[in-house]
Amino acid sequence: MQPIDEIRVRLDGDVQKLESRVAGKSAAQAPALASGPEEEGPTPARQFEDLKVRYLGKKGEISGLLRAMGTLPAEERPGFGKLVNELRDRAEALFAALQERIQEMEIAGSLAGSKLDPTLPGYRVPLGSLHPMSQVREEIIAFFQGLGFELAVAPEVDNDWYNFEALNIPPDHPSRDMHDTFYVDDKVVLRTHTSNVQVHYMETHPDQPIRIIAPGFVYRVDNDATHSPMFQQVECLVVDKDISFANLKGTLFLWARHMFGAETTMRFRPSYFPFTEPSAEMDVSCYFCKGTGTVPTGTGTVPAGTGCRVCKQTGWIEIGGCGSVDPNVFGKVGWDAEKYTGFAFGFGIDRITMLKYGIPDISYLTRNDNRFLRQF
Amino acid sequence: MEVSLNWIKKYVDLSGADDPGALSKALTSLGLEVEGMRIVGALPGVVSAEVLECGRHPEADKLSVCSVTDGTETYPVVCGAPNVAKGQKVLLAKVGAELPGQGPGQPGLKIKKAKLRGQESHGMICAEDEVGLGESHAGILVLDPATPLGLPMEKIPGLGDVIFEINVTPNRPDALCHTGVARELAAVLGKPLRYPAAALREAGPDIAGLIAVELEDKQGCTKYVGRAIRGIKVGPSPDWLVKALKSIGKRSINNVVDLTNYVLFEVGQPSHAFDLNKIRGRKVIVRKGRAGERLKTLDDAERVITVEDMVIADADGPMVLAGVMGGKDSEVDAATTDIFLETAYFTPSVVRRQGRRHGLSSDSSFRFERGIDPLNTAWVSDYLAALIARECGGEVAGGRLEMTAADHPTQPRNVSLRPVRAEKLLGTVLGAETCARRLESIGLVRGAAARMNGEDSIAFAIPGFRGDLEREVDLIEEIARLGDYNGIPVVLPSLPLGFKALPPLESLARRLRHHLRDAGLNEALNLRFSSRKVLAKLGLAADDPRSACVPLRNPLSEEWEILPTTALPALLNAAAYNQNNQERNIRLFEIAKSFYHRPEFRTERAPGVLEEEMLYVVLAGEWPDRRPWGSDAVASMPVEFHHLKGILENLLAAAGVKARLAFPGSETYLHPVECGRILADLAPPVPGTEVLCGTLRAAGRQKAAGIGCFGILHPRVLAAFALKGPVLVAELSLAGLLAAIPEEKKFAPFGHFSTMSRDLNLVVEDYRTHGEILAQIPSSRIPILQEVRLNSVYRGPGVPDGKKALHYSFIYRHAEKTLTDEEVNKVQEKLNQELAKDSGIVFK
């Protein structure tokens, strides 16, 4: 029995020594486990293999014990054999556990040895930018497309008929003063609003329900901090047999809450557009000061309690004009105004873009300064 | 239009409802948008006070030394006015008060403690002009003895006022006067309107004996009323009149002219006073102008009258440009004793046209062209005559001369309303009674009930001042307006579900935009105005279709005189702008419209202008191009031809069309060699859209039609735009892309067998191109050849001067089996023989 005990004690001692050698390596020293210089003698992996061969190899000590079993008396052999087998099981278990630890240390060591500097910039072509107006335009289109609207277009250089006459704006009518018009000649103008789409569309889609959205550029003889001679509007037209002013309000309300936030309220003021009757101007509550006219706390950039600059302290933001389709417009395009009613509204995409991004001067939108464009 | 609150109060009782803010809101919600509000007579530190003592200044005859109290404190004040006296209630500007400057641009006066000739003065007793209340500097302003002490100036009855700046929409000429605005307020406040009145007493001979009127132009003038007043005294206007006009920014001229203006701003009817004795031939003729006639108008301009004009003439010639402006020769002046008073209804479009013709707009023409009350002409004539007689003396001659065209309305118009229709259109429940009451509140008169299109209706008589109410829908708008739009419910329409895909052009434009954004480009947006001068910088040939720009008749400036056929110059200018701002890296693109002036397409309704969407790309500076960190890393390299080419190749793939690049191009603004064309096979055009493909689509061409071009900007153009080069440019027609045959995506079986490759190094003359070599490879005859990959182009040691080495890999794969080395070698050998036929190719 003595050699068995002796071997077990030695085995336990050797395994423990190697184990503590592996465990003693800090993460920083760990690479040495796998590939480090051998000034400390064999690597733990090498040492492990040596030990395993020494004890479990074909010519190892435990095999030696079994070979030596033949020298024992027959009656001792079963007991001795059992003990040797137990020792081998023990050794195998110890080495399996140790091997796992050594492998883990080796993997950890190779990973920790990385020289990667993850803070270096990534390889890329930096993303470009979409013009802020394009983004707002797409957002508006997407909203109305979701409601089943069709996108419609019309020329930007158009006949007087489409821009004015069919919209109930006869020649020599003072309402033409509301449009500072660019003329190509007596009969051809740069459209002053996207409302010309209404006429084009109704002429080409006679006597049927209409649900269209028409974004596009329009032109006015005007140029200052809030007016550009070319700007972008979006027009909506809904025509059916039972469309009311209340429906106009419902549709605009849904849109305003989508665009300016769920707390948005709105206000309608009577106004005048020759192609709608009744006509209204629509205001929405200021999204920045929540309609109070005073900057609330927690906005970060502007001191709380000062006057709101977004809405000029009125609490309201003017959005655009709207109204029920004037029967004269139906008449001009040959529709039956007793049968159909409808509503139309239009607003400036430039203005909404400026509000959304806090752009102070409309000329930024067309100056194409890299430092501006890259922000969006 | 400016409206004075004091003035409004003459016609409607606003007691308890005169808070300016609330009135401003009320007007706005009635559709009379208040765009500005000015509180007049508010000068901090100027208060009502009493002169307790007043004695002669010991050192100066013209100065008085006063003791003045505001009720709480007493101040010593030295005053230079002759009319100051003990016991007066006056306006005291206390120390610290700031008085307005006298006249525009003049500095204001800040009141300080002072010593005047040795006497302490702690304030100033103010004259009218010093506090901006009037022109008078004759003496200090003496207040009503009942004025309480210490009141701030704007609270002193009769001194303060509120001026509303109202944006009156063109459909509401009735609101262009004070009674009109008062009527609206009276309606919402439920108060009566007190319309002005004046007692007219006629005396002396009948007007018919003094002057005659001939109404020749019955189209331009449908109603003409004349009155004569004799023996008047023209002079300065009374104080109340000056004040009233001044409050709305009108200058006082003389009592007669001021009264006509006053009535204009009071009831909205313009009138004109002639010096009766300057009317030659004692005859007033309303007629068309005659060729060669001239008129010196009140603004001192010499006007050439045309035959289209309407004038008020006497026997010798025009006296007035009708409805627009009076003439110098018949003007009322200090010597005038007898006047002829014109009150007329001129046809709106006639007045508007002649105002525009002469570049003139006046308070009168502004109202005539919007339409004044056609039923009130005679009343205003009487009223104004009575006022003039009252304020200027004189007597009103008996009767009036009244000419009325046959088609001039003499009765209020009737318009029927179906309350049910109002409810349907507005989407709210109102009831017939509510509808009727709202309409009555602004002066409509309810008439008989009837049936209209099977629904109950009520007739309403429309007062003359509401010429805009012509149809049922106009009444419905009034009902909505007077009931507040915000009371109408918010209801989504019930419409059938539906989905409409984006139109092809929109969806293509969006795809291109997003692709280029992802590829690192910045989307630009330029104003679409340009000039021929800027366009000329591209150096286009004289017969280039792009010379057909759309000229504007009234451009904002010379730089913006056309809508251009190409937006490229604008984008190049944007690039130059950025370069000047030290922004060297230009990566701009824009989808912009081109406009072609093509009169041959002009019809009754078509404008003869073609519009085409184009994509432009401009690149300059560096392109981000990173070699691995740790090697000889660079962050970017100068952008070059092949960057742009690569962008376009990907773009065309993203657009999903079968398009190809061909070399070189032939665009005048590009480098003659370093440029290319974008070609596509086009689907047959949809009838009617052929012309929309602009210049890039060769007329009628369908195979290999040019839909775009790209390359290095020509040095001449570079210099013309003051750009630092090289600059790369591309343009592409969206219509061309849409017409191009789409790249159809269909699954192709690819087999699961591995590829084999063979490398080849070729040495060729430097000028030979990769494209030429590729063209010599009979790819179509070698089905297993999957790809010919160019790995490098090398010039340098090992390669003779003037030559270059091209390193190719040939990739082979069979769809159904694994290729053997022998098979591949055989194919490659044949291919090499093919290439070897070209004596310029040397295998290395």
Ligand SMILES: [Zn+2]
């Ligand atoms: Zn706000």
